[in-house]
Structure formats: C-alpha cells, structure tokens
Amino acid sequence: MAAITAIIFGVIFFTALARQSGDFGQALWLQPSSLFFMSLTIGVFMVVINMWLGRASAKVANWVSTVVLVIAVAVQVYLAFHFVGIGNTDPALMRLQALNLANGSHHWFSYFAWYPHNVNLTIFLTWIIELFHVHSAVATGYVLNVLNFILIDFTLIMSWRLIRRYVAASSAAMFAILAASFAPFYWFALNFYVDSVAVVIPLMMVVFLNRYFSRQQPLSKAGYAALLGVTFTIGYLIKPNLLIVPIAILIYWLLAARINRTSVVRGLIGLVVFAAIWLAGVGVSHAVQSHYGYHVNQSKTLPTSAWTAMGLNQDSEGRFNEHDAQAMSGHGRKENIKATHKILSDRLQDAGIWGIIKQSYQKTMTMWSTGNLGMFQSPNQFFKQPSFYQEHKNKLQFLLVNLTQIVYITVLGAMLIGSVFEMLSPRRNQVLFYELIVLGIYGMHILFWTVDAHYAYVTFPFLFMMAATGLHDISDLLQQFFAHPAYGERGRTWTGIVTLLIFAIGLGYADHHNRQPLVATPVVQTQTVSSQMVSNYAQHDAIKLTPHHSLSEKIVAKRPFSQLNLPDVASQSENFSVGLRMNRQTVYQWSSLDVDAGTANTLQDPGTYTLRITNRTNQPLYIPATASPYLPLSTHAISGHPHRYLLYHVLNVFNTPIISSKQYQLLFISFAILAIISSLGLEYWPNPDWKEPKLD
Numbered sequence: 085m086a087a088i089t090a091i092i093f094g095v096i097f098f099t100a101l102a103r104q105s106g107d108f109g110q111a112l113w114l115q116p117s118s119l120f121f122m123s124l125t126i127g128v129f130m131v132v133i134n135m136w137l138g139r140a141s142a143k144v145a146n147w148v149s150t151v152v153l154v155i156a157v158a159v160q161v162y163l164a165f166h167f168v169g170i171g172n173t174d175p176a177l178m179r180l181q182a183l184n185l186a187n188g189s190h191h192w193f194s195y196f197a198w199y200p201h202n203v204n205l206t207i208f209l210t211w212i213i214e215l216f217h218v219h220s221a222v223a224t225g226y227v228l229n230v231l232n233f234i235l236i237d238f239t240l241i242m243s244w245r246l247i248r249r250y251v252a253a254s255s256a257a258m259f260a261i262l263a264a265s266f267a268p269f270y271w272f273a274l275n276f277y278v279d280s281v282a283v284v285i286p287l288m289m290v291v292f293l294n295r296y297f298s299r300q301q302p303l304s305k306a307g308y309a310a311l312l313g314v315t316f317t318i319g320y321l322i323k324p325n326l327l328i329v330p331i332a333i334l335i336y337w338l339l340a341a342r343i344n345r346t347s348v349v350r351g352l353i354g355l356v357v358f359a360a361i362w363l364a365g366v367g368v369s370h371a372v373q374s375h376y377g378y379h380v381n382q383s384k385t386l387p388t389s390a391w392t393a394m395g396l397n398q399d400s401e402g403r404f405n406e407h408d409a410q411a412m413s414g415h416g417r418k419e420n421i422k423a424t425h426k427i428l429s430d431r432l433q434d435a436g437i438w439g440i441i442k443q444s445y446q447k448t449m450t451m452w453s454t455g456n457l458g459m460f461q462s463p464n465q466f467f468k469q470p471s472f473y474q475e476h477k478n479k480l481q482f483l484l485v486n487l488t489q490i491v492y493i494t495v496l497g498a499m500l501i502g503s504v505f506e507m508l509s510p511r512r513n514q515v516l517f518y519e520l521i522v523l524g525i526y527g528m529h530i531l532f533w534t535v536d537a538h539y540a541y542v543t544f545p546f547l548f549m550m551a552a553t554g555l556h557d558i559s560d561l562l563q564q565f566f567a568h569p570a571y572g573e574r575g576r577t578w579t580g581i582v583t584l585l586i587f588a589i590g591l592g593y594a595d596h597h598n599r600q601p602l603v604a605t606p607v608v609q610t611q612t613v614s615s616q617m618v619s620n621y622a623q624h625d626a627i628k629l630t631p632h633h634s635l636s637e638k639i640v641a642k643r644p645f646s647q648l649n650l651p652d653v654a655s656q657s658e659n660f661s662v663g664l665r666m667n668r669q670t671v672y673q674w675s676s677l678d679v680d681a682g683t684a685n686t687l688q689d690p691g692t693y694t695l696r697i698t699n700r701t702n703q704p705l706y707i708p709a710t711a712s713p714y715l716p717l718s719t720h721a722i723s724g725h726p727h728r729y730l731l732y733h734v735l736n737v738f739n740t741p742i743i744s745s746k747q748y749q750l751l752f753i754s755f756a757i758l759a760i761i762s763s764l765g766l767e768y769w770p771n772p773d774w775k776e777p778k779l780d
Contacts, residue, residue: 085339085519086507090500092526095445097496099453100489112607112742114486115597121590122755123493128583129758130258130494132765134559137254145253149244149260156264160233160273167274168225168468170715172461175277176618178202179224182209183714190377195622197384198409203373204321205278210376221467221715232273232280240269242287243545246294247552250514254559259552262495266548267488271459272541278323279541285319286329286521287545293333293517302350309354313361320362321369323542325533328524330358336517382417386424393428395447395534396435402447402535406621444530451535452526455492456485457544458537465617465717478609482742483751495551502554515553518546562766580763587759595752603748606739613645614734616718618710620652626706627725634698635707637730638720639664644687648672648695649733652708659701665694687736695732 101123102116114122137145170176177195184191185207196203209228216227240263248256263269272280289312296308312333319326337351373379390412395402412424435443460481473480506515522543529535601607620626629635639648653660664672671688699705710717713727722728743751 085516085523086503089519089523090503090507092523093496093500093503096448096452097493097500099449100455100493100496103449103453112482112602113489114602115594117590118594118598119486119490119493121587121594122490123497124590125587125755125759125762126490126494127497128762128766130261130498130555131558131562132762133261134254134258134555135562136765137257138252138559138563140254142253145257148257152257152260152264153241156270157237160237160270163270163274164229164233165226166468166470167466167473168222168229169274169466170221170225170618170717171275171277171465172617173619173621174199174202175275176465177621177623178206178209178277180618180623180712180715181206182213185210185376186213187714192378193623194384196378197381198386198413198622200380200385201322201324202278203378204369205281207372207376208322209276225467228276229274232276235281235284236269236273239284239287239545242284242291243549246287246290246514247549251553251556255552255556258555259548262491262548262551263545265487266455266491266495266544267484268455268457268459268541268544271484272457272538277538279538282319282323282326283542283545285315285322285326286542288315289319289329289333290517296354302353305350305354306357309357310361312354313358314365316358317362317365321365325525325528325539326542328528329521332517332520332524335520339516383420384414385417385420386413387421389428390420390424391533393424393431395529395532396428396431396440396443398435398439398443398446401450402443403450404534404536447530447535451529451537451540454485454489454537455495456488456537457541459488460485461537465615474612477611479743479747495547498551498554498558499547500554502550502557505554505557515550518550522546522550579766583766584759584763587756587763591752591756591759599748602742603745605741607742608737608739609742610647611643611736611738612733613641613643613736614639614718616710616729616732618712618717618729619731620708620710623710625709625711625728627709627722627728629697629699629705629707631699631702631704634696635722635724636694636696637722637732639693639695639732639734640719641688641690641693641734643690643736645734645736646687647733647735647737649735650695650697650730651733652731653697656705659699659705661698661700663696663698665696666691695730 101119113119137148170179177193181193181196192203196206212227212231213224216223240260243263244256244259247259292308292311292315296305296312299305299308316326316330319329386409390409393412394400394405394408397403397405397408399405400408408427412427413420415423432440502515503519525540525543529539627635648664650662653662662672663670671693697707707730709722709725709728709730711728717729722730
C-alpha cells in the first residue's frame with residue numbers, strides 16, 4: 085500500500101508542481117521553480133520546528149497547538165459573519181429547493197433526477213431553515229457558515245488527536261500549523277455543500293474503528309459496530325462515494341488484524357449489525373424523501389454507468405458534461421441504458437488502453453493538481469462581503485491560490501517521504517488505513533466516475549495526517565544523523581551554510597523567472613461589479629418572448645464597469661438585440677455579432693441601468709431564467725415576472741500587473757526570512773549547550 089501510495093502521489097506531486105489545471109483562470113500561477121523552492125523552504129522550516137518541539141515536553145507542543153487553534157477560530161468567526169454566499173449552481177439549486185420545501189412546495193427541480201444523492205442534504209437544509217426560521221439569504225448564511233466551521237474543526241481536532249496518540253505531540257502541533265495555513269479548510273466552510281458536511285464522517289469512523297479493535301467484550305464491539313453503522317449511513321446518504329470507507333475497513337481488517345476463529349465470528353457479528361443499520365437508514369431515507377414529494381423518475385435518471393462514460397470524455401477532462409447527461413437521460417429507462425452503453429462502449433473502443441491511461445492522467449490533473457480544490461469556484465455569488473476584499477479580489481486570490489499550492493506541495497512532499505519510510509519499515513497500521521481511504525477515493529473517481537477538484541476534499545485530513553507523520557520520520561532521521569559522533573560541530577555548521585546557499589540560489593532563480601510576468605507585464609484582469617450567477621441549469625425555467633417584443637431587468641452597478649456578459653442570450657445572439665439604458669438613453673447597444681463579446685468601448689459610470697432584450701425574429705423565443713420565489717438573487721427581478729432572474733455578469737476588465745513591486749518583494753522576503761531561520765535551526769539544534777555569544 086505504501087509503495088502504491090508513493091507512486092500515485094509522486095505523479096500528483098509532479099502535476100501540482102508543474103501542470104496545475106486551469107480551474108483558477110484569474111490568477112497567474114507562480115513558476116514551478118518558485119513553487120518548488122518556496123515549498124522546500126516551508127518543509128525545512130516545519131522540520132526544524134518539529135525537531136525543536138520534539139526536544140521540548142509534550143505540554144509545550146500542546147500549547148503551540150492551542151495557540152494555533154485560537155488564531156484559526158478567530159479567523160473563522162470573522163469569515164463566518166463577513167462572507168455570505170449562495171454558491172455556484174449545485175449548492176445554489178439545493179438552497180432554492182430547500183426554501184421551496186420549507187414553504188410547503190413539494191415540486192422538485194429536474195436537477196435532482198441527475199443528482200439524487202443531493203436530495204438528503206437538501207431535506208436536511210430544509211430542517212435547518214425551519215428550525216432557525218432563517219429564510220433570508222444573509223441570516224441563513226450565518227447559520228450555515230457556523231455549522232460548516234464546526235464540522236470542519238471537529239474533523240481537524242479528531243485528526244490532531246489521532247496524530248498525537250499514534251505519532252507524537254510535536255507532530256500533532258505540525259498538523260495543526262499545516263491545517264491552519266491551508267485556505268480551503270476555511271473557504272469551503274462558506275459553501276454549504278456535500279463536501280464540507282461529509283468531511284467529518286471518515287474521521288468519526290476512524291475513531292469508532294479504533295475503539296472497536298481495542299475492545300474485547302462482544303457487547304462493546306457490537307456497540308461500536310452500531311456507531312460505525314450509524315456514522316457511515318449518515319455519510320453515505322450525504323455523499324455515496326464514502327462507500328469506499330467500509331471497503332477500506334474490510335481490507336484493513338484482512339491485512340492488519342490477527343485472523344482467527346474468534347476474530348472472524350466477532351467480525352461477522354459486527355458486519356451484520358453494520359449492514360442492518362445501513363439498510364434501515366436507506367429505508368428511512370426513502371420514506372423521508374417520499375414525504376417531501378421526491379420520487380425517482382427512472383426515465384430522467386442517469387444510469388450509474390453514465391458517470392463512467394462522462395469520465396471518459398476527453399473534451400470535458402473527465403468532468404460532468406451536460407451534453408452527455410442529456411444524451412443518456414430523459415428517453416425512458418431502457419433507452420437511457422442503451423444510449424449509455426453505446427457511448428461507453430464507443431469511448432472505450434476509441435480510446436484503447438493507451439487512451440484510457442492518458443485520460444486517467446488527465447483526470448488526475450483535474451482532481452488532484454490544485455491544492456485550492458476549486459475553492460474560488462464556490463461560493464461565487466456573495467450577498468455579503470467586505471468592500472476591501474471586493475476591491476483587491478484579484479490580488480488576494482492570487483496570493484491565496486499560490487500560497488495554498490505551496491502548502492499543498494509541502495504536504496505532498498512530506499507524505500511521499502513518509503510513504504517511503506513506511507515502505508522500507510512497515511510499523512504503523514494507522515497509516516495503512518489512511519492510505520486505503522485515500523487510494524479508494526482516488527481509484528473510484530479516476531476509473532469509474534467523473535472528477536472535479538472538490539471531490540478530493542474528504543481525503544485532505546488524511547493527507548495532512550500522513551504529512552505530519554512524514555515530518556516526524558524526517559525529524560527522527562536528522563536526529564540520528566546529528567547525534568552521530570563523526571558528524572561534529574563542523575558538520576552542523578556546513579549543514580546550515582549549504583542549506584542557506586541552496587535556498588539563496590533557488591529563491592534567486594525563482595525571483596528571476598517571476599518578476600517580469602508578475603510585476604512588469606500587464607495582465608487582463610476582471611473585477612465583478614454586479615452579477616446574478618445562479619443559472620437555470622436543470623431548473624428548466626424560461627420566459628416566452630413574442631416576436632418584436634422585449635423584456636427588461638434593472639441592474640445596479642455600484643462601481644464603474646466596461647463589460648456585461650449574458651451567457652444565455654449569447655447562445656442565441658442572432659435572434660436578439662440587446663441594449664442597456666440609463667435615464668432613457670441607450671449607453672450600450674449590441675448587434676447580433678457582438679452580443680457574445682458584451683464589451684463596451686468606454687468605461688461606464690456607476691448607477692441603475694435597465695437591460696432590455698428584444699426578440700428580432702417573427703416567431704416566439706424562450707429566454708432561460710432562474711426562478712427563485714423566496715430568495716432574491718439580485719437587486720431587481722425581471723420586469724413583469726416576479727421572482728425570475730436573468731443570468732448576467734457586470735464586469736470591469738482592465739490591464740495591470742497582477743501584484744505591485746512592493747507586494748512581490750514582501751512575498752519573497754518572507755520566504756527568505758523563513759530560509760534563514762531554517763538554516764540556523766539546522767545548524768544549532770543538535771548542540772544543547774549552544775547560547776547566543778555575548779558581545780565584548
């Protein structure tokens with residue numbers, strides 16, 4: 085298992101370093117040289133801190149963890165009440181559906197025919213809305229932000245306790261520092277969706293599994309098997325790919341446990357209890373879904389193998405593809421299965437073995453190459469956010485994305501080293517279980533399902549735990565190396581000097597490669613001024629526009645802007661004329677050739693505008709709209725159509741370097757300081773009698 089983990093995550097390490105996927109188009113990635121040497125700096129710094137904490141008492145390491153936790157919670161409190169978003173399409177449609185259910189409607193969007201696994205969390209969201217009586221966007225956002233932070237913190241605290249118990253208190257402190265510096269653990273809490281809710285489930289199962297194996301009494305074992313069953317059932321009903329966890333438990337038991345007659349009998353009893361609870365939970369789930377009016381429509385539902393077929397789509401890089409989904413659903417159950425089998429068979433035949441290998445590599449890049457996990461894809465529509473963030477969004481996102489990638493590469497590097505140690509000297513069954521879960525999620529999505537960056541989120545606590553274990557291995561090796569009599573004081577001095585020279589040369593080389601594109605070269609950047617970003621995807625709502633008639637919607641722009649994008653109108657631009665008016669004067673006018681561009685010649689002033697779309701043809705046309713009767717999606721709805729909203733983006737597009745020279749210098753100076761501290765730490769750590777020399 086350790087060898088397989090090392091090979092797969094060696095490939096992921098390469099993709100994270102040199103071939104990040106294009107999920108975050110607004111930022112410029114740092115060059116691979118910068119990412120490597122900055123990650124190396126962070127890694128060595130963490131090793132030095134781990135070595136120093138290893139010499140101190142466990143109490144000191146615990147205090148470090150406590151301070152880190154307090155700082156992290158303070159940041160979370162600020163974020164929870166200053167950033168309130170509805171998210172992108174999936175979480176937004178779940179929010180709208182939950183509001184409908186809370187207000188007595190039992191009509192379900194067609195979206196849930198494709199995503200039936202999101203039904204249970206939508207019903208749970210309905211209960212939250214009803215419990216707290218929070219129907220407004222901002223009030224609901226507060227509750228969901230806090231709930232998500234609690235779940236994520238609980239996950240990380242359980243991870244911290246496992247590291248402290250099975251490795252060392254110093255490694256637990258390292259885990260706390262790494263986790264606190266990883267932006268997605270904060271940002272994903274601002275987006276109520278399956279990933280941020282289900283992330284706690286695998287860790288709870290790890291805890292209960294440990295208790296199960298440590299207990300000898302049959303009744304006690306049955307109790308923990310029941311807790312495992314309840315926990316898994318809740319997780320499975322939220323995120324079905326957690327089916328990997330009980331499979332990992334079974335493999336772990338076969339590989340690590342002592343197999344004898346007693347253990348087999350106890351294991352079978354536990355399995356029966358586990359399965360009974362799971363099946364009962366699935367039955368209760370179906371009853372609750374039926375109570376809320378949800379019934380599986382087999383003619384619209386995607387066959388299971390459709391996800392495998394979409395995963396083989398090279399054009400979509402293995403992601404969900406709406407065109408594929410339309411082709412494999414909505415035609416009747418038998419027809420859907422037949423169409424799916426044909427598409428799957430054709431793609432397997434066209435790809436061949438080499439094509440499947442290439443697609444697996446592409447899917448690996450899509451899902452695993454970026455440590456940010458697509459965190460700025462959602463939430464992508466905020467009802468509340470600080471003005472400072474809005475004004476400096478591009479620069480802040482550039483810094484967060486790249487710093488997150490640096491932490492991610494550091495984690496992958498430490499995890500790889502830990503896997504090598506585990507491969508050479510197997511001694512930690514706990515790490516084996518982590519590897520099984522991570523490899524299971526990896527294999528499921530790469531071989532049998534679609535991929536997206538956020539699908540890897542549930543595995544990240546395990547990656548960070550394995551990284552903390554790897555840092556501990558490195559520290560142990562260095563301690564043995566430094567303690568060798570032949571190494572001596574001169575060896576320690578040369579270690580510090582050589583390390584500092586490597587950092588100096590590396591960071592200097594990175595600076596040379598990054599200064600021009602980041603500081604001197606103007607880059608096209610986009611600032612969102614106003615938007616309604618929830619599409620009608622799978623809601624299938626539209627407004628009929630008769631020949632030569634118009635519809636209008638008011639748009640409020642609080643800052644100057646230069647571009648207006650209308651994705652739904654642009655798809656049939658030859659049929660419409662589009663204009664933007666202010667004070668009865670047209671300030672924008674598009675012909676059929678440039679609706680898609682949506683670009684004005686001049687910068688427009690802030691104010692309230694009226695968007696007017698006219699049917700230029702002699703036949704009725706339908707304009708897609710998003711229906712939202714209980715939650716306003718923008719300042720104004722479409723005139724004459726209450727609670728219906730167009731999809732639009734009001735943008736300010738400009739050319740400027742991504743960051744200023746001072747910000748760039750500060751970034752590199754910060755890493756230079758870490759490099760100096762790391763070098764001094766390596767030089768002076770082994771000498772317990774070292775004291776700062778007194779000045780004459």
